[in-house]
Amino acid sequence: MRRLVWNELLPKDRFLARVARPLSFAEMGYVTQLYLPIIGVESYTLYQLLVHGVQEVSGASTEGTHRSLMLSTSLSLDRLLDARERLEAMGLLEVRRRENLQRDYYYDYLVKPPLTPGEFFGDYVLSLMLLNKIENIRFQQLREQYADAVATQLDQEYTIVENVTKDFHEVFQSLKPSELEVKKGSEREQFLTKMESDFPPAAMKSGFEAQVQHPLSVSSLRLYLPDNADASKVLSGSSMEFLYLLCHFYQMDSWGMGQELRDWTLYKPDRSLDTEVLRKRLIQRYSEDKLYRAAPADSAGAGEDDWGPGQLPEPGSEAFVRACRVLSPLGLLERVVGGRVSKVFLDRAESLVFTDGMQPEVVNALLVHTLASMQMELPKAYMETIRDSWKAKRIATVDEAVKQIVERADQRAQSVEKAKAPRKETGAVRRNGKAVLQDKLPASVEWQREQEKSGQPAAKGKLISDDPELSKLLESMRKSQKGE
Numbered sequence: 001m002r003r004l005v006w007n008e009l010l011p012k013d014r015f016l017a018r019v020a021r022p023l024s025f026a027e028m029g030y031v032t033q034l035y036l037p038i039i040g041v042e043s044y045t046l047y048q049l050l051v052h053g054v055q056e057v058s059g060a061s062t063e064g065t066h067r068s069l070m071l072s073t074s075l076s077l078d079r080l081l082d083a084r085e086r087l088e089a090m091g092l093l094e095v096r097r098r099e100n101l102q103r104d105y106y107y108d109y110l111v112k113p114p115l116t117p118g119e120f121f122g123d124y125v126l127s128l129m130l131l132n133k134i135e136n137i138r139f140q141q142l143r144e145q146y147a148d149a150v151a152t153q154l155d156q157e158y159t160i161v162e163n164v165t166k167d168f169h170e171v172f173q174s175l176k177p178s179e180l181e182v183k184k185g186s187e188r189e190q191f192l193t194k195m196e197s198d199f200p201p202a203a204m205k206s207g208f209e210a211q212v213q214h215p216l217s218v219s220s221l222r223l224y225l226p227d228n229a230d231a232s233k234v235l236s237g238s239s240m241e242f243l244y245l246l247c248h249f250y251q252m253d254s255w256g257m258g259q260e261l262r263d264w265t266l267y268k269p270d271r272s273l274d275t276e277v278l279r280k281r282l283i284q285r286y287s288e289d290k291l292y293r294a295a296p297a298d299s300a301g302a303g304e305d306d307w308g309p310g311q312l313p314e315p316g317s318e319a320f321v322r323a324c325r326v327l328s329p330l331g332l333l334e335r336v337v338g339g340r341v342s343k344v345f346l347d348r349a350e351s352l353v354f355t356d357g358m359q360p361e362v363v364n365a366l367l368v369h370t371l372a373s374m375q376m377e378l379p380k381a382y383m384e385t386i387r388d389s390w391k392a393k394r395i396a397t398v399d400e401a402v403k404q405i406v407e408r409a410d411q412r413a414q415s416v417e418k419a420k421a422p423r424k425e426t427g428a429v430r431r432n433g434k435a436v437l438q439d440k441l442p443a444s445v446e447w448q449r450e451q452e453k454s455g456q457p458a459a460k461g462k463l464i465s466d467d468p469e470l471s472k473l474l475e476s477m478r479k480s481q482k483g484e
Helices: 025-052 066-073 077-089 117-122 124-145 149-157 187-198 218-222 237-250 254-261 275-287 318-326 329-337 343-354 360-373 380-392 398-420 443-454 468-482
Strands: 014-019 062-065 093-099 105-111
Touching (some): 014 066, 025 066, 025 077, 025 105, 025 124, 066 077, 124 218, 218 254, 237 254, 237 275, 237 329, 237 343, 237 360, 254 275, 275 343, 318 360, 318 398, 329 343, 343 360, 360 380, 360 398, 380 398
Antiparallel strands (some): 093 105
């Protein structure tokens, strides 16, 4: 199923671009040399376009429509969105969506500076991503280009260091309190107030620090591994993917995961990580409230939606899709219950991710749908039925899950309408809710009964009661209908 880009962004949607702080010529070189091979030409072009659209002196924002970005970059809307998201993932762009009462959207783009070469190469993930793209020779050239041999030699030869920098008050000792006083209601106060209101400064920060938000720092995890662990086996391949998934599920950072990996009992005789033992350990530690976790990662927009304890986002709504994509399954359940969840809820969500191998966003959709359908409970049989159905249909994204939920709701609504439709009375006798089979009287007898009820004389003036055999037959039929 293709991504529904038009549900996320429209060409007519306006945007506003700002910079966190002025970018230097050297920093633009960092983006070109270090980031370009990873993010690609389209993301690099978009970054340059946004940076140079901002006034260098004041940092004042510029605005336009996404259609103008499409024309300037020659990118279709879906490619433009992909390029933007790669910048977001690398920490070069922060996106906030604003909305007015008319449901018009305005996107606030905050352009961020890149990491310095030292910070970039110090990040194990980014360093390896760059190496995979440009290979050894070019990677070595960049390391040599950004190396500082003189500073390294200085650190080695001159080891005794003393900071002799003077602070502000040591230099400006003559500064008097009266020079900094602004009396209330004075002309100077009015002047300063007018300047603040008429000419508000651009929201740039000289102390802004660039950073990339990814859940694990592999170089940090190496420091926590015990002697019976092999870093090449624990921090690579499927084992590393498993650690990433655990960190997302439990909202853990490098330090928290490192504390768990210290335990030597988590490793097999071949010095690799026993993932099942680690899974059980984290379940137990969460249940005992001993697991160190980072702050919930809902700053991307899910935390601003109007739902919380006892409330659920409407299936198919923007809040529903955003929550499924941003929150971890455990984080979503915690938000629904308003705190730590029970072991039953934890086991349900954990097994869907780590045993059944479902995507976290699909697991979120399944959890919310089940809670909404089963009065805020998670019955195992009900969830397994939907799980098997979705796995058979290869549901892999929240958009596909929403489609299944909507179709299921439509089918249930049609069933309810059929049940409410009026039924034709058949005249059948029912006992304990079940129809009772009845023997039919002969047509001649039925005709005579109708004649008697209407008060008309029967043929030849003879009634059923006058005939003993007919009376006996009629009485037996009545008793069989009454169940006697």
